[in-house]
Amino acid sequence: MRFFADFHIHSHYSLATSRELTPEKLDYWAGIKGIKVVGSGDFTHPGWIKELKEKLAPAEAGLYKLKNEYKINGDSNTRFTLTAEISSVYKKLGKVRRIHNILFAPDFAVVEKISSKLQNIGKLTSDGRPILKLDSRDLLEICLDVSDKTLLVPAHIWTPWYSVLGAKSGFDSIEMCFEDLSNHIFAVETGLSSDPPMNRRCEFLDNYTLISNSDAHSPEKLGREANIFNCELNYEAIISAIKKGSSPEFLGTIEFYPQEGKYYYDGHRKCGISLSPEETKNNNNLCPVCGKKVTLGVLSRIQQLSNRPASYQHPKQLPFHSLIxxxxxxxxxxxxxxxxxxxxxxxxxxxxxxxxxxxxxxxxxxxxxxxxxxxxxxxxxxxxxxxxxxxxxxxxxxxxxxxxx
Ligand SMILES: [Zn+2]
Ligand SMILES: [Zn+2]
Structure with missing residues (x-):
């Protein structure tokens, strides 16, 4: 079965408490017909998980749907999968690391076990996306200990401030971050400011499936980036399609034009200065207005870590659709x-x-x-x-x- 999936929406709980978002509102996705899968988000937050448990009923194995009494628009084809985003802030190799990771879980029992372990590490109630002093590797270990059906996917991997490869507080490779558990990472989320060909310039990412999610801050932005599946409709089939990352089960992604993303170029927002990677180099990474270091964007960071030219075409490149x-x-x-x-x-x-x-x-x-x-x-x-x-x-x-x- 062919269907769209968007697993990562910016903290549902903080949106919900500002009354923008409820599970009911997630039940439509910009009007897409047919089946679509939406990540529940925030499964570590007790308030949000209580609401999900109240409003969702089991559907296909590992997936959920809204109970009839909560449906807004009649016969809905939306399925929910249990996901969360964790912000890990910790010191490693002499530097502060700030990294976001997306977790996938097969059912509420697994979610509860993960949450009960994480609540010993930090506060889960202050935000839908908790900030924990927890090494990403150890987060992965906790998930795998609870269930081998869990999946951890590093989020928006190039974002300068909060990602596994980010210029400000990330690492230079996936292995540096996840060490001995790196072989349990199967996919990475490319984020709005990069598309598949940009990522494929980095040979060290060749073995990872590139997935795309909206990270939407409001319901109507759901699906602005998404994944296209062609597999059985259940949790295990979806996870296995992500792990395999090729057709016929995984057909590719829907993408933002990366130039539109918030961190494509380098620059200084306050000074109104936007620079290409070359211009940044010529200015010694400094802002021509205020003289301070500019924020390096995704394109610069990819150029730093890549070993292939911009024109490189990967032989196994999956199709993707750039949308506005x-x-x-x-x-x-x-x-x-x-x-x-x-x-x-x-x-x-x-x-x-x-x-x-x-x-x-x-x-x-x-x-x-x-x-x-x-x-x-x-x-x-x-x-x-x-x-x-x-x-x-x-x-x-x-x-x-x-x-x-
Ligand atoms: Zn994030
Ligand atoms: Zn400046």
């Missing part, structure tokens, strides 16, 4: 902010007509787009799909922007 979220396209089209009323209203009008953002972005023919959206907007969607667009590059926490018109 419909709201961002509308924002550029209307010359209005992404979160303005005008953009939101048009977005919902279109979704109500079509039922599916991803269908529009990926599959609708030019003719269908013309009929549905009018020629000018249809052209924008089509150009976004084919990559025929300009993007001002993201840097130092500032998203890149699309320029169409």
């Amino acid at each position: 979220p419909l709201k961002n396209i509308l924002s550029a089209y209307l010359h209005r902010g992404v979160n303005t009323k005008k953009v939101t209203t048009l977005y919902h009008d279109i979704i109500n007509k079509t039922g599916s953002e991803l269908e529009i972005l990926l599959n609708f023919s030019v003719n269908d787009l013309n009929t549905l959206l009018g020629e000018e907007l249809a052209d924008a969607v089509y150009r976004a799909r084919s990559g025929n667009i300009n993007i001002t590059k993201g840097y130092d926490g500032k998203f890149g922007e699309i320029v169409f018109f």
